[in-house]
Amino acid sequence: MNVAIVKYNAGNVCSVINALKRLGITPEVTDDRERLTKADRVIFPGQGEAGNAMAYLREKGLDATIRRLRQPVLGICIGQQLLCRHSEEGDTDGLGIFDTDVMKFCPTRHEDKVPHMGWNTLSDIKGPLFKGLKEKDFVYFVHSYYVPVTDFTIATTDYILPFSAAMQKGNFYATQFHPEKSGGIGERILRNFLDLTV
Template sequence: MVLKIVKYNAGNIQSVLFALERIGVEAEVTDDVEELQSADKVIFPGVGEASTAMDYLKARKLDQVIKELKQPVLGVCLGMQLMCAYSEENDTDCLGIFEEQVLKFDSSGSELKVPQMGWNNIYDLKSPLMKNVKEDSYCYFVHSYYASLGEHTIATTNYTKPFSAALSKGNFYGVQFHTEKSANAGEQILKNFIEMPRP
């Protein structure tokens, strides 16, 4: 199996590679269009800021390439947010794979701090991506923006309000939490993604 990780100056690629190594999977990091198109699976990771990341993707025409991929694609953290329609972070139009909007946490009137940093449970789990993941499993989140609940939500979490912990549409999947830092649940989700058949 050929697994590629989208290179676009995202900050957590090394930890994703280490997590894949732990489950016996090798991956290559690339921004080469043909390599991404021919891969069996693609992971779209991310730690960073939405508008800068979108500018990088557009400059290399990766924005169009990612939207047109036919194999299973997994967006992680910022990667998932960029797969949504729009982000309030610097008023950014994103890839529009998912219709959900990415909004900034409003912590006014709450003791909860923004960004959310730490472990939070996920529930209402759906989709083969969540196979063998227990309801209310804890995953590791670091973010100031969240994807709203919508028709593509396959896992929910709650921090100031309920929002999408994971999304799915066709061959595209996204998780807001860091699978590579989410212990057994994150490892199982990565395994589930790796085992997914190509449509």
């Protein structure tokens, strides 16, 4: 299987590469539009800052390419946020796959620290991405911005408020958490993504 990771200005992708290699897949990291379009699966990862990341995608013409992808696509963390309409981070317009905005966490109690960093649970999981998982399984998060619960939400997590831990619209899947850092549960989610029937 040919898995492409979108190469752009959004941090380190080596943990995603390592996680795929543990599943027996050697991915290609590329910003070549044709190679992304032809891949069997596309992973759109990301750490870092939304504004810079989006500027790079536009500069390379990757925004239009990603919107037109027809194979299963998985956005991770900033990847999920950039698939939305707009982010409060840097007042950034996103790719608009998910018709919702990305907001900054506003903690009201001292113990609610931002970024939301560490292991938290998934609730209301649905769809093939979570095959074999249970409610309240733990996954690993690192983020300061969140996507509210929407019609596209396929898993929620409660931190300060319930938000979209994962979303799906057609062939576009996205997780706010890092499956590549979420132990055996994360490996199962990545395996499920690779196993999606097209």
